Amino acid sequence: MTDIASGAAPATRTSRPPPRGEAGAIGWLRKNLFGGVGDGLTTIVLLALLVWGLWGFVEWAVVNANFSAKSGPECTANSPGGACWAFVRDKYRLIFFGTFPFEQHWRPLFACIALFAMLIASCDRRFWNWRLAVIWLAGSGVALTLMFGGVFGLSFVETSSWGGLPVTLILATYGLAFAFPLGILAALGRRSKLPLIKSLCVGYIELIRGVPLISLLIMASVMLPLFLPSGFTIDKFLRALVAVVLFAGAYIAEIVRGGLQAIPKGQYEAADALGLGYARKTFFIVLPQALQVVIPPLVNTFVGFFKDTSLVLIIGIFDLLNAGEQAIVDRNWSGFANEIHVFLAMVYFVMCFAMSRYSKYLERELNKGVRR
């Protein structure tokens, strides 16, 4: 009955569970943290360091912190050695919305909410069809109407008055949304057999990658107007956006190219043999597999560019980080730059960490079934 060699079906032979290790929390601790004298010592020392460092921060950030002072000197007097969160409380509207007309701050607030809703909805794979276009049109329509105004009785607000979180979100969202297809096209073009298309794409990618983003932004802001006929201007914000798109596109192209190279030749041949033709082969067979392979480096680039949008400061646009820097300058609160920076770091971290977690989830989702 237990003779495996005779080829008995698994149901008829007695199978037993694998041997049990040291189960439970104690077993886990013993195995992973206190496996030996060296392990144990390392664990204790590291834990001590962690507690010590963390306690210092908690003391500063929570225990001795001040949440209600009206000015910097008051903070220093009332809560020595503590964080002055009152400063952030006083300035959060400037940080989040920059120089947008103060009494109109509800507009960028709802614009940000619309953008976040649009981005979160886009994460759901059930919407990855025509609905995605509807979601983006609706989200973008609401957000941009709120930001620009000029209709429905909203006063018109120029892009030069925009600032803070909506600027970061708009630059990153639309910068990457346009850069992504551009990068895919450039990557496909770089592998094209047609010499003209190929050299055009290689030229674009290599040229852009060989230049710092800052110089591209300066070119877009200072040099471009010189070439345009007088009286003809393109909005500064739009120029910055185009620079970000071009720059991110080149990086995305190289990542996607890596994915394309990972697709076995047999996949192309099978698609060819079925008569799918170039466009359908690329869209249905090659790209889905190539993009899945490059999710980790792609998200890495997305996170990087989300933060790099801060470089638009160079041409006088105030995104989240730069609006925060503006807040620090206030004489009333001099000496509390750390609080603003910690606060900004947390805001950035929340958004970048969310992207990172989503990419993990997406990798798992797309691997379902493919892996054994």
Added chain:
Amino acid sequence: MARDLSNAQTVIELVKVNKWYGQFHVLTDIDLKVRHGEKIVICGPSGSGKSTLIRCVNRLEEHQEGVIAVSVDGRRIELTNDVKNIEAIRREVGMVFQSFNLFPHLTILHNLTLAPIWVKKTPKKEAEEIAMSLLQRVRIPEQAMKFPGQLSGGQQQRVAIARALCMRPQIMLFDEPTSALDPEMVKEVLDVMIELANEGMTMVVVTHEMGFARSVADRVIFMDRGEIVEQGPPTEFFANPREERTRTFLGQILHH
């Protein structure tokens, strides 16, 4: 199995086909006519050009000299660089690969329906019905919602055959369909191919399965160093091969 096909229409015609990989001459003056309903087995040592030959028929490889023509709906279409001609021929010619080449990111059903829906513009529902009936024929309808990676090699190859059949091709090319399979799975794939042959499909099969050649083929072709060395009905081919090279090859693969 040899039948009189001399009155059947010619569906594939190769005239003085030559091909080089760089300086290497892979196909030398290949002349070949395949008639409607004919089953041809091509054998030969590795590197003899047999795979290259059938891959030229649907333009996975480009030949440099000679003419390759395929009959599509009674029209004789020559392979040129004209993409229209290539696509017309590919719609008519199904292919099964040694390494299956299923699309790993699509379910089995989606693997089967993709080309009919997008190339032939078959309505989705109809394409799915055709796909399911073909999966029934290759005896794995229960796997329709799984992904290729979850199937055994034999099952994957049967799916690959069904996928090619979904396009309703007039001709099927098989490029060593059982060479990548574990021994116990070879039979399930050969059984499907034999069924297909019995239904009258025109087949060109590159294989080392001489049992299959004996029972199914109308004609066996032996290739070596890029040339067709010898061809004939299997009874003749296996009983009295004329050429020394054929005898050596058969000696090597039949009794080791």
